[in-house]
Amino acid sequence: MTQLVLEQALNGLQFGLMLFLLAAGLTLVFGIMDCINLAHGSLYMVGAYFVAAAAQAADSFWIGLGAGVAGAAVLGLVLELSLFRRLYQRDHLSQVLATFALILIANEAVRVIWGPQPLMLNPPESLAGPLEIGEFFYPAYRLLIIGFGLAVAILLYLLVAKSRIGMWVRAGAANREMTEALGINVRALFTAVFVFGAALCALAGGLLGPLLAVQVGMGESVLILAFVVIIIGGIGSIRGALVGSLIVGTVDTLGRALLPTLLRALLPADAAATLGPALASILIYVLMAGILFFKPQGLFPARA
Amino acid sequence: MAFYRPAPWQKPLSVALLIAALALPTLLTAIGQEFYVGFATRVLIFALAATSLNLVLGFGGMVSLGHAAFLGAGAYVAAICQQAGINEALLAFPAAMGVAGLFALLVGAISLRTRGVYFIMITLAFAQMAYYLFVSARAWGGDDGLPLTGKMAFAGIGLGGDTPLYYLALGCLALVMLLFGRLADARFGRTLQAIRENETRMEALGYAVFRYRLAAFALGGALAGLAGALLANLTGLASPNLLQWTQSGTLLVMVIIGGVGYLYGGVVGALILLVLEEFLVGLTPHWHIALGVLLLGVVLFAPKGVAALFGKRHG
């Protein structure tokens, strides 16, 4: 039991950190540009495809990861300059419609280019096996993801909380007009944030690639989770995104692993078998609705 | 956004459209294209569903990304009724509307505490909850959905074949459009639109804003439930896919293409999107790309929707 709980807790942490990579970009685009980007999940999917394709071509996970992330950043740049720039000033409805259209295009384009079959992405060979710590075994690759996630989280924190650029970004999220009045080039700042968000998407997609299948539609489910994260955390807040990611990652993972067991102890077997998976999959939505009920602006509202 | 007011040509046009729609199955049979009666039924049903969202979105100003949950709930209620031995649409359809409406009332009561994007996301979250509940409900088929054993009956008359269901869907849509047109111009619609325009002002005039919004949200949910019950009869299946958020997105797209806040916005949007889909599918298996590009075009170049291009509204 301890082994199971510890393992699932680490899985939850790992999942949460990957969610954070996605949520960080989403919450900034959302908070600063006031733009709902439903296609954020598509950037994650396309990024994962880039990484997988590049890794296959170069026969190296690391080269693939680097090339894929760079490719996604370029794609983000193109999208920002050609489309998103025009959407920032529009209402939420137009943004929802336009980015919904992007999802349709991205899914189909990926299917045209790489076919309907999932792409295989192998982890680096040196990390393929489990790591043994005393009695406890844990896949080395998952530990690497956790390490990556923590490193990026710390880097982002330093960048946003301590650097000058971060100060502008936070200022932009809190009060755009004022930031512009201070002579900051908000346009260029927006582009940079968007591109950075796209790169983080590809990083998450590439890192998760070996664990999940790289396939069409992988972006949508994760997009919704990322939205849940930033709504819980408070739109525009990096700290909120981190806390929200960890909450959602752990609650979802532990819920799926432990709820069915718990219910079996409390309920008749067939009732538990029906209720367990259902409860586990809606747990985070219940959590989100509950948090919004008491804090309609999320846990860490960026705008006072 | 301007307020709805019936244009003088609206009544004659509606009557003409209704007559044309009544004649359609006979026409299609005459030219040997009966196959399209089923397609036309689908258009009618989605016109109804999109109109129910237009009430919420266009007239109530509430951007809901969870409307498909009510559509799906209606479909399941119809299927469950049949499973329980109730094959009469006159019983099952009101039940579908009631359950979907109550569900919407609950969702609305919680969601309407929030504003803006938070509202969009919390409605989405509720729809996701419903989706996962149905996916894991083994008694109702889980992933595979709950099939109907055959089409239901309406007032004892079987709905088998394509044409009877077509007329039932047409009747439902016509009634709903009539109700919608009346309420949009009555006190309730006036109130709802004024709240959409300026919530605080309405409160300062003594209106209990929350109640009107909630009523519209629940009514929209009930009408979506009706569309769901019809849809289950058309496809012979209540599937969890009906509750997926992409389905909510599609309904939104229909309303936006047709024209948010225009009485016929939902009908026009459903017609355009489904005909376009039918047309593009024939051209290329990758029609999603073409559709996506078209949608981007609408957002960038016709932001008020197609109805706005030829529909003039007061103000």
Added chain:
Amino acid sequence: MVEGLLEVRGLCRRFGAIEALKDIDFSVDTGEVHALIGPNGAGKTTFIHHVSGALQPDAGSVRFAGQDVTTFGMHRRVAAGMARSYQITNIFLGLDALDNVALAVQGRPDAGSSFRFWRPVRSETALFDEARSYLEQLGLGSKATTLAGNLSHGEQRALELAMALATRPRLLLLDEPMAGTGPEESARMVELIEHLARHVTILLVEHDMDAVFRLADRISVLVNGQLICTGTPEAVRNDAAVRRAYLGDHL
């Protein structure tokens, strides 16, 4: 002591570190025009928000017409007989003038429920006849079918007043009715308010001192969230603290 129409006791409100309103005792008697003045940022609008119910106080109470309305939201206070006009013109630009006022009449509890789904609102002649009478009272009779968005600024302000009147208030909260009006329009607005004051109690927030001293029966002065003086225009004009804090020497 007879209780005033509006009685505010010990009202406090903080926004983070800022004490926006400090322990305010304030009353408006039935029939009077009571003006609230103070320099920019003194907390006048915040105070009006607390009276109208748009904001809730941290401490203190608001009584209206003998009833404790502290916990009431805006629409319940309106139903109890409190109406307000806004600093920024706040009307429905997409409706004509008559429709705007009719919407205000329709919102009144005695005008019946707004949960009516069938009858076209335009066929409800009682609603529109009454609305027309308010337009005429405010000199907008000829503008009934003009889209509110096409009215002049002064006319829009008058329409706003007509809407407030249509809720049949016992107390009218006027938040800077002269804001943004030219000299002629303001003179006209002063006449209108004088006319209204014969029928309804008014709490007036205004920067235009000529208007305030001409209209007000009593004046209260708010400085830095504190009420420093209440009295007749004469008494306020001669109050040393007021002169020091606010009026300067030009009066």
